Amino acid sequence: MSDKNFIDYVKIKFRSGDGGAGSRHFRRQKFIPMGGPDGGNGGRGGHIILRGNSQLWTLLHLKYHKHIVAGNGEKGAGALKSGADGKDVVVEVPLGTIAIDDTTGAKMLEITENGQELILFSGGKGGLGNDNFKSSTNQAPEYAQPGLNGIEAWVVLELKILADVGLVGFPNAGKSTLLSVVSAAKPQIADYPFTTLTPNLGIVAYRDYKSFVMADIPGIIEGAAEGRGLGLQFLRHIERNSVLLFIIPCDTDDILKEYNILTNELLKYNPELLHKNRVLAISKCDLIDDEMAGLIQQNLPKDLPLVLISSVTQKGIPELKDLIWKAITEN
Numbered sequence: 001m002s003d004k005n006f007i008d009y010v011k012i013k014f015r016s017g018d019g020g021a022g023s024r025h026f027r028r029q030k031f032i033p034m035g036g037p038d039g040g041n042g043g044r045g046g047h048i049i050l051r052g053n054s055q056l057w058t059l060l061h062l063k064y065h066k067h068i069v070a071g072n073g074e075k076g077a078g079a080l081k082s083g084a085d086g087k088d089v090v091v092e093v094p095l096g097t098i099a100i101d102d103t104t105g106a107k108m109l110e111i112t113e114n115g116q117e118l119i120l121f122s123g124g125k126g127g128l129g130n131d132n133f134k135s136s137t138n139q140a141p142e143y144a145q146p147g148l149n150g151i152e153a154w155v156v157l158e159l160k161i162l163a164d165v166g167l168v169g170f171p172n173a174g175k176s177t178l179l180s181v182v183s184a185a186k187p188q189i190a191d192y193p194f195t196t197l198t199p200n201l202g203i204v205a206y207r208d209y210k211s212f213v214m215a216d217i218p219g220i221i222e223g224a225a226e227g228r229g230l231g232l233q234f235l236r237h238i239e240r241n242s243v244l245l246f247i248i249p250c251d252t253d254d255i256l257k258e259y260n261i262l263t264n265e266l267l268k269y270n271p272e273l274l275h276k277n278r279v280l281a282i283s284k285c286d287l288i289d290d291e292m293a294g295l296i297q298q299n300l301p302k303d304l305p306l307v308l309i310s311s312v313t314q315k316g317i318p319e320l321k322d323l324i325w326k327a328i329t330e331n
Helices: 174-181 231-238 253-271 271-275 289-298 317-330
Strands: 008-013 048-052 065-069 090-091 095-100 105-111 119-120 151-158 163-168 200-205 211-216 241-249 279-285 306-308
Touching: 008 231, 008 306, 048 105, 048 317, 065 090, 105 119, 119 253, 163 231, 163 317, 174 200, 174 211, 174 231, 174 317, 211 317, 231 253, 241 253, 241 317, 253 271, 279 317, 289 306, 306 317
Parallel strands: 008 065, 048 090, 163 211, 163 241, 241 279, 279 306
Antiparallel strands: 008 151, 048 119, 095 105, 095 151, 200 211
16 A cells, blocks of 8 residues: 555534424314324434454545535324434544544544444434324423434544554664564555655464464654654554554664653653553674673663564574563453
8 A cells, every 4th residue: 555545533523313393284084073182203314433444454435525424313103104314424543543523623432343333423313293282281281392413513534453472662673674574564664764655554374273463563763752753643553452562773882871762752652551461572682792792782681571583584583572472361
């Protein structure tokens, strides 16, 4: 999927349908000139429904839909005939989609499962016909209810990638290369920063036919939490990952400093992110010898699961999968 086709944020004006009016009608037959009330109820307005679709990976299909409107309910009629309900509108969205009220910023709902359906806006209730208001003291009610109006509002749909493992690191840390090696994903790879501009997903095979989903998140830069670069767009996708896999190249001037910068950006964006299980992988280790590898390990946190890897030579890849699986199953 090209970068321009990855859309993870759209704003749409939704409107659920109005309820149909109840009928104010009286039965009139040849031999019953003074028949009682027989007005039927109005139909409800159509709902706006969001449905999860695991085959969708982006909100691109909604990019040019600025208004989505459900059908209105029909009016009731005589002979106790109820009006038809308005047509519901079902909007299919990728898993991980969150609906946010554009006015208040409040989260309205989120879609996390394939086939899951949630009503974003209910249609207006249909009005009651005059038959509902007859009584011993009022046998010919002239009153019928109007239908209630539907709901109209601007809503932001925001996609946050759902994955077991999210790759966290600076641009050009080797995240895309790792994903291409451990899965069938084919992200764009080159030796310059910001090759990856959109998240990529890959399914990683593990022992005994197990597997997990890994997401290559575009590289973070210092100041991302304040919006530098595309920081806020990148960090959004890390929120939904179960485990964070930090990738730092072995030729970095100060590996611990870079790790602290990355964790600090996550802390500033959302402190809850640091409650997730973490694994640290030192990449490109085909460039160093065993002595240098030992020195690197001495200067890193002892309580952090650590592995030295090379995507080129496959060094450390089985051990990395073991650490990731352990972190996933501990959640």
